[in-house]
Amino acid sequence: MEIMRVIGVLAMVAVLFPQAATADVKRHTSIPESLWGSWAPSAESCNNDKLIIALAAKRYVSSEANCTVDWVSETPGAQGAIYSAHLQCAQRARKTISDIVLRPTDSNQLSMGADFSSLKTFQRCPARGPDTIR
Numbered sequence: 001m002e003i004m005r006v007i008g009v010l011a012m013v014a015v016l017f018p019q020a021a022t023a024d025v026k027r028h029t030s031i032p033e034s035l036w037g038s039w040a041p042s043a044e045s046c047n048n049d050k051l052i053i054a055l056a057a058k059r060y061v062s063s064e065a066n067c068t069v070d071w072v073s074e075t076p077g078a079q080g081a082i083y084s085a086h087l088q089c090a091q092r093a094r095k096t097i098s099d100i101v102l103r104p105t106d107s108n109q110l111s112m113g114a115d116f117s118s119l120k121t122f123q124r125c126p127a128r129g130p131d132t133i134r
Helices: 002-021 043-047
Strands: 026-028 037-040 053-056 059-061 066-075 082-091 094-106 109-113 120-124
Touching: 037 043, 043 120, 059 082
Parallel strands: none
Antiparallel strands: 026 066, 037 053, 037 120, 053 059, 059 066, 066 082, 082 094, 094 109, 109 120
16 A cells, blocks of 8 residues: 555656746747847947947847847746847857847846856947947
């Protein structure tokens, strides 16, 4: 009888554990529209093209890289959605594959980095014209 109880408990754990361990990750074909625009480390940096990162539906552009977005994963976070963009980049005349984490704080502030330990805060820059993506 004791063995049957143990088997029953293990069977329930096996059924319930995978459901508890999975997260609701959504895969998108582009960067969310709410993140499109130019971003800089500070509002004062918005006039310095070398410090600006521009995001569009299928583009990530900085002074160091010009990338095409392959896909974006959206994961729920405690303070809102966290995005991870998979990019194909042209950096200094060679092609690379890269990922970048995008964690919006609010509509005008965004943390970006290669991983969570390297996130840096960026401020939204005012639009400078019809083509803010270079």
